[in-house]
Amino acid sequence: MQLQTVNRSTAETIYGNFTNAAGATLTKGYAVALTTTVASVDGNLGVSPATNNLRTFLGIVKEDVADNAVGKYISYGYAASVWFSASATSVSVTTPDHAVGPTAAELGVNYTGLTTVLHPVIILESLGAVPRSAGGYIQGFVRAM
Numbered sequence: 009m010q011l012q013t014v015n016r017s018t019a020e021t022i023y024g025n026f027t028n029a030a031g032a033t034l035t036k037g038y039a040v041a042l043t044t045t046v047a048s049v050d051g052n053l054g055v056s057p058a059t060n061n062l063r064t065f066l067g068i069v070k071e072d073v074a075d076n077a078v079g080k081y082i083s084y085g086y087a088a089s090v091w092f093s094a095s096a097t098s099v100s101v102t103t104p105d106h107a108v109g110p111t112a113a114e115l116g117v118n119y120t121g122l123t124t125v126l127h128p129v130i131i132l133e134s135l136g137a138v139p140r141s142a143g144g145y146i147q148g149f150v151r152a153m
Contacts, residue, residue: 010080021085022153024066026054028073036072037089037145039110039117040081041065054081057110065110065128067152068117083152090129090148091116101135101146116143128152 010023028034029043040054042064054066054073068087073079092101093116107117107129117129133147 019086019149022083023070023080024083025052025078025080026066026073027052027078028055028075029053030055030075032075034069034073034079035091035115036069037087037091038069038115039065039091040067040069041110054079056115062110065152068129068148068150082150084150086132087129087148087150089145090150091143092131092135092146093117093143101131101144103131103134105131107131107148117148 010025011020026040026042034040034054034056039057041057041061042051043049043053043055044061044064045055045058055061057065067081067083068090070080070082070087090107092107093110110117128151130149130151131146132149135144135146
C-alpha cells in the first residue's frame, strides 16, 4: 500500500497495487475485486466484479491497467473518475449521496449493488438521469477499507 503524504491542500489517499488477471484491460474508474476463481490465487490478482467475488471489492482502478500488468487502485480517498453503472431502471445520480459496491458483471458502483461493504463511494458530482444500461463517470470519495 502507498499512503499519500498528508498536507492541507489535498485529501489523504491510500493506494494498493494489484496484478490484472481479468483477461482484458481494466479501465480507470472501474471497480476491481480480488479473484476467487483463478487457480493461482495469491491475494494480488485483480479482476472485474463477478458473483463469486463481490465481497473482495478492493476499490477503484486509478489508471488503465493492461492484462497481466501491475496497476494501482484507490481504496480510500478522492477519485476524480468513478464509473457509475446504471441499474435495472433509470436513476438520477445526485450529490451528496452514497453508491454501493459493485454488482456482478457491472464494472462500476451504483445504487443497487453490494451493501455489506458500507457504501464504499460517496458521490461528489451529480450525473443527472442515467438510463438503464448506460452509465457515466462521477467524482467520488472512496471508502473501501
